[in-house]
Amino acid sequence: MTKQGSSQAGNNLDPWYHHYAERAGGLRASEVRALFAVASRPEVVSLAGGMPYVAALPQDLVINAMESVMRKQGATAMQYGSGQGVPVLREQILEVMALEGIKAHADDVVVTTGSQHALELVSKLFLNPGDVVLSEGPSYVTALVIFRSYQADVEHVPMDDYGLIPEALREHIARLKAAGRNIKFLYTIPSFHNPAGVTLTWERRLEILEICRDNNILVLEDNPYGLLYFDRPAPDAMRSVERDGVVYLGTFSKTLAPGFRVGWALAPHAIREKLVLANEAAVLSPSSFTQLIISEYLSTADWKGQINTFRGVYHERKNAMIAALDEYLPELTWTNPNGGFYVWVTLPEQLDSKAMLPRAVKELVAYTPGTAFFSDGEGRQNMRLSFCYPTPENIRVGIRRLATVIRGELDLLDTFAGTGSLDSHRDNRRFGAPPPDIS
Ligand SMILES: Cc1ncc(COP(=O)(O)O)c(C=O)c1O
Secondary structure: OOOOOOOOOOOOOOOOHHHOOHHHHHOOOOOOHHHHHHHOOOOOEEOOOOOOOHHHOOHHHHHHHHHHHHHHHHHHHOOOOOOOOOHHHHHHHHHHHHOOOOOOOHHHEEEEOHHHHHHHHHHHHHOOOOOEEEEEEOOOHHHHHHHHHOOOEEEEEEEEOOEEOHHHHHHHHHHHHHOOOOEEEEEEOOOOOOOOOOOOOHHHHHHHHHHHHHOOOEEEEEOOOOOOEOOOOOOOOHHHOOOOOEEEEEEOOOOOOHHHOOEEEEOOHHHHHHHHHHHHHHHOOOOHHHHHHHHHHHHHOOHHHHHHHHHHHHHHHHHHHHHHHHHHOOOOEEOOOOEOOEEEEEOOOOOOHHHHHHHHHHOOEEOEEHHHHOOOOOOOOEEEEEOOOOOHHHHHHHHHHHHHHHHHHHHHHHHHHOOOOHHHOOOOOOOOOOOOOOO
């Protein structure tokens, strides 16, 4: 068998090992995937996944919408549709985005199979091997997988409690440009970040847009959690003040249910045309069936009230998690999000969240190690805890178990190296730091 390219996909037991395209090498299963299979057992409290709590959505609302679609327009629902998405749904998506300050035209909306697919299509349109994507460090794990599969290099820009740090962005751009690198876009999750839980301030949103405009860098604004705020809304979307330099991604996965697989991109006109062609090439048309159900749901159900219900559920769970961290692990530091699904925890320096995970799963609690959210091996001292799915009681149990694991690890370190005291946990973190000067 001849070797075609230097693919790292698969292994030598796979007879097609040498046939894969190089880009397939970027599609690696996460090292902790096998553990997560164990972690999905019912006795394990999983603080690892990002699954929305869909049980808070009354099933009747969906059943009614489904029935009505099938009775009124069953043939259309079961047919192929437009590669850009159902026109009436694209109009309704404008109403959803208006809640975050966005004014747009339905012509510029492209419905995709979840926002994940929009990420894939944008990457397909823009990324050549060796191009650079700027992203927050840490960043959404499955976006990093896509960028890597297009053989782009991800350059992480640091964040703090107020989101991406503009000054650091300037420095990274200047260094990369001086090295002759081709920066294709900035991928950012400004509101209730996954995994960091922080929200970019309004002032920084404006500053970052200005930096990107000055440097001719497209902004890919990914906003699945923006409407799921707790005490106060996030600042308006970056797209609300910049039309030409931003591709905005939205989804119904978190405000309705991910099973529909309906998301969208709002793009400047020329990019929108290419996105539609790429969408058609990939899937012909997104599902007419689920788009029409969502459209019916939006026009007949109290969808804003339902989002309020979700907010209440997640707020209660976030409070349970923070209270449990305060009680069981007061020496650690963590972000305290005002929306979304995630808390980002910083461990004592001597601990390694990835190495510790098997012991945590043995103690019947799971989390996602910080390394999953960096493309460069960073993040060993961090973990992402999700509060979206487990009940408040289970969250408390999970954190108590986690505390047992962490103390056990530190005891071991103390016994063998004399370094394992929580009291010696020095504050060398980016998050929970004093407010930066954001004037
Ligand atoms: C930041 C971010 N972007 C995109 C997605 C993908 O969402 P979907 O494809 O379900 O719309 C997720 C899902 O968790 C996410 O957290």
